[in-house]
Every structure is written in C-alpha cells, then in structure tokens.
Amino acid sequence: MTDLKTLIQPTKSLVKKVGSFIREESKNFKLSDIEHKGFNDLVSYVDKEAEKQIVSGCKNILPEAGFITEEGTETERKEEFNWIIDPLDGTTNFTHGLPIYAISLALMQHDKIVMGFVYEINKDECFYSVKGEKAYCNDEEITVSPINKLKDSLLATGFPYYNFEDMNKYLKILDELMQSTHGLRRMGSAAVDLAYVACGRFQGFFEYNLNAWDVAAGAFLVQQAGGKVTDFKGENDYIFGREICATGKLNDSLLEVIRKHWDA
Structure with a gap:
C-alpha cells in the first residue's frame, strides 16, 4: 500500500527542478517559438520539454501510475493511480513575457484527487497538499479566506x-x-x-x-x-x-x- 506522504518531498523537488528549467528558458524565449494547437491554443517547446521531464520524474516517484497530460507526452492510464499534468499553466502569459504561470501536478487514486502541487514559478511559491494533511505554501500552512460576503x-x-x-x-x-x-x-x-x-x-x-x-x-x-x-x-x-x-x-x-x- 502506497504511503502518499512519502511522495511529497520527491514530487516537490521535481516541480521545482522543472520550474527552474522553465524560468531559465523564459529569458530567451521568442514569439517565433510559439506553435498553435488550435485557435488561440498556444504551445511551445518549453511546454513539451517540461512535460517530458515531469513524466520521467513521476515514473520514478510512483512507477505504477498512469498519466493524463496536456501535451500528450504520455497517455497510458492505469486502474488505480494517474498523474494529471499541466507542465505550464499560463502558456499565453509565458509566451508574451507575463510572469504569471505555474506547473500543475495532481495525483488521482481511482476517481479522487489525493495529492496536488501548484508551483508558481516566478514567485517561487510551491503550494501542495496530500490526502489527510493540511495545505501548505513553501511549508507554511495555508487556509482559505474567512470573508463570507x-x-x-x-x-x-x-x-x-x-x-x-x-x-x-x-x-x-x-x-x-x-x-x-x-x-x-x-x-x-x-x-x-x-x-x-x-x-x-x-x-x-x-x-x-x-x-x-x-x-x-x-x-x-x-x-x-x-x-x-x-x-x-x-x-x-x-x-x-x-x-x-x-x-x-x-x-x-x-x-x-x-x-x-x-x-x-
């Protein structure tokens, strides 16, 4: 039986490592590097390479898991565990030089999400949680706003x-x-x-x-x-x-x- 808590640190290290790659690539990225998947649906070599790196890392972290990926790097789904990956959420921002984009990585067990990471690359903020635990940003506990109006x-x-x-x-x-x-x-x-x-x-x-x-x-x-x-x-x-x-x-x-x- 998989102890989900043991997956937190290697997954955190993975998203931060891939985030560093994306951050470095942003320094020299040009609009001419954009590809179009569909109308206003942009992608770049950065998305694709980042997804490859995440998939490779996730295979090491939890070999028995399948994948649901945005760029189709890996498409095999498994019965119990599946990673859900957006390697660069905010691609249009990235391609135009706006510094608001993130890696989104979730682990689904059967039909329930049991772990989630959002790494906002330029603020170096790693939001994460695992089933049964609190939610954190850079190891500090977070909670939703108490405002109710x-x-x-x-x-x-x-x-x-x-x-x-x-x-x-x-x-x-x-x-x-x-x-x-x-x-x-x-x-x-x-x-x-x-x-x-x-x-x-x-x-x-x-x-x-x-x-x-x-x-x-x-x-x-x-x-x-x-x-x-x-x-x-x-x-x-x-x-x-x-x-x-x-x-x-x-x-x-x-x-x-x-x-x-x-x-x-």
Missing part, C-alpha cells in the same frame, strides 16, 4: 479564448459581480487562481471551458485548505466537467449569481 470579496475568473457560444451569459455574470464585489481579476492561469483561493488571496474563482489538468491540483488545494469546489450546478463534476466554482466561505452566494445567468 460578496461585497467584501476579490474574485478571479478567466475569459474563454475559443468556444464563445456562452459568452453573453458569462458577460452577465461578470456585469453583476463587477458591481457587487471589490473586483474581478483575470490572471491567465487557473492553477494560480485556485492556489490563491486556497491561501486566501482570492475569495473565489470561477471559469468554464477548462480541462482536468488546469484544475485538478488547484481544486484539491482549495478543499484541503477548507474551501468548497463545485461545478456551476453546485455538484461535483468540476474536474472533467469543464466548469468550476471554488471559494473560501462564499460558495452559495457566488453560485447564486452564476446560476441566475448561466441557467437562464
């Missing part, structure tokens, strides 16, 4: 960069929240947004059109830090369901605004 909150979101068919509904949600909170932020990395909810910098985060590798680690961190994570229906299909609402202490009030316009 929308009027006192600062929220994060993301804007879709393809599939705009629900844009009008989304704009109505933004319109109401702009007028009823301290503000909305669009950081460009769902992993960072979720880590910031986990440590109380944001009181909530919501977005749609996301993939499992964008949210698996960060959503787990929010829960481990005392927060709540659901899909837009208030249910639990947020890892593979492509929509997420994560909060500290105001889940019901944020969901109420989202559902008023999303379900209309």
